[in-house]
Amino acid sequence: MLRDAREAEDAVQEVFVRACRHLKKVPSDDLGALKWLYRISTNYCLNVVRDREKRIGSLDNWPEPAQPDAERGLLDRDVVRRLLTQVPKKLRAPAVLYYLDDMDQSGVAEVLGISTRTVINRLNDFRARARKILAGRGRVRPGKKISSG
Amino acid sequence: MNDRGHLSADVLDGYKLGILPLDARAEVESHLSACPGCQAAFRAIEDDYQVFQESVLPRTAFDVVKRAQARGGSRGTAWRLWVALPLAGATVAVALLVVILTSVDTGNGRGAVRVKGDPALRIYAKRGESVFTVRPGDRLRPGDRIRFVIEPAGSRYLLIVSQSATGALSLYHPPKAAGSGELRPGRAELPGSIELDEAPGTERIISVFSNSPLLVEEVMESLRRVGDKPPTAEEITGARHVVVFDFEKELP
Incomplete structure (x- = not known):
């Protein structure tokens, strides 16, 4: 998600520190703990991406596949990654867990502590916005947002 | 297996950590034997583990434990985690770091592993x-x-x-x-x-x-x-x- 090894290392350290600080919140079973860690690490990395975007604009300057259609585009992790900064915050973590971490909807719900219905709605919202972005521009431009209406 | 016919990152992490139930473990092994995409994803996770244990951990663990203590974390807890990291494959601490490392996809999809300094x-x-x-x-x-x-x-x-x-x-x-x-x-x-x-x-x-x-x-x-x-x-x-x-x- 971060696509930067240095930031990744920093993220590892920061999440480790947060985990130590909130150890009482960590579920006692291993699988529960793993999901808890997915949640805080995903949120932390999304914040890093957001801050980076604000600071210097997107670093995502890979050559882009020409004219990806929306459905195909969402199968492309690179496209999903670019879309993350162009959709509302509440859609980002579900999109990361579903499209980048390959979880199913119930798994995303479990990690984020929200209902499966909410996950489905947010993923639908994410897809709708992705279609709009991809159809409107033919490609994903970093740093531009579409309206939430 | 997810709705797209692949194993999710958390399942592969759980498998690597040895924390999956036996039936889930068997399912993962069966799927891995037949799915090149998930095989590549799992290889990437294994590579990340290795890089973490050999490179990141020795270099960063001391400072991280110090920071954890400074932010109010228990000294005992932080040190226990630190000690556990290189020794145990199935600790929450390792999972934490593996989760981060494996979620940091550097633009190569899940398969083409790339860590710091690698082409x-x-x-x-x-x-x-x-x-x-x-x-x-x-x-x-x-x-x-x-x-x-x-x-x-x-x-x-x-x-x-x-x-x-x-x-x-x-x-x-x-x-x-x-x-x-x-x-x-x-x-x-x-x-x-x-x-x-x-x-x-x-x-x-x-x-x-x-x-x-x-x-x-x-x-x-x-x-x-x-x-x-x-x-x-x-x-x-x-x-x-x-x-x-x-x-x-x-x-x-």
Whole structure:
């Protein structure tokens, strides 16, 4: 998600520190703990991406596949990654867990502590916005947002 | 397995950590034996584990524990985690760090592993008017055209070779050359594209990064010696880093 090894290392350290600080919140079973860690690490990395975007604009300057259609585009992790900064915050973590971490909807719900219905709605919202972005521009431009209406 | 027929990252992490129930473990092993995409994803996780334990942990653990204590974490807890990290494969602490490392996809999909300082290879395919990123294990068709995008990460020369399902080797980059092509610093899209032929089965793209030019024939000879398994930099004289990328070719 971060696509930067240095930031990744920093993220590892920061999440480790947060985990130590909130150890009482960590579920006692291993699988529960793993999901808890997915949640805080995903949120932390999304914040890093957001801050980076604000600071210097997107670093995502890979050559882009020409004219990806929306459905195909969402199968492309690179496209999903670019879309993350162009959709509302509440859609980002579900999109990361579903499209980048390959979880199913119930798994995303479990990690984020929200209902499966909410996950489905947010993923639908994410897809709708992705279609709009991809159809409107033919490609994903970093740093531009579409309206939430 | 998710609704797209693949294993999710948390399941693969859980498998690697040895924390899955027995039935889930058996399911993962069964799926891994048949799915090249998930095999590549799992290899990436294993590589990340290794990098973490050998490189990141020794360098950062002390400062991290100090920071954890400074922020109010229990001294005992922080030190216990620190001690547990290199020793145990199935601790929450390891999971934490593995989760982060494995979620930090550096633009190579789940398969083309790239850690700090390593070169990376990315493949784009064009079918008709549609262009898409190829992931390890993807199914391509004869007539599809592929292009390569690389990040040299300090390497100065590159050779890209294709290995067909029958083991036949072909030079992809630089085309018709006797040795490695020189690279400029920074991310680059290699010129030209390759049209895939009709030979079905797994095609392996082997990119050999080096600091000095390598002779095509010598690299080919090394690859013939390695045979079917993915080659490593140690097996190719002069190679600094080798990135292996497998995809399937099927008839339309």
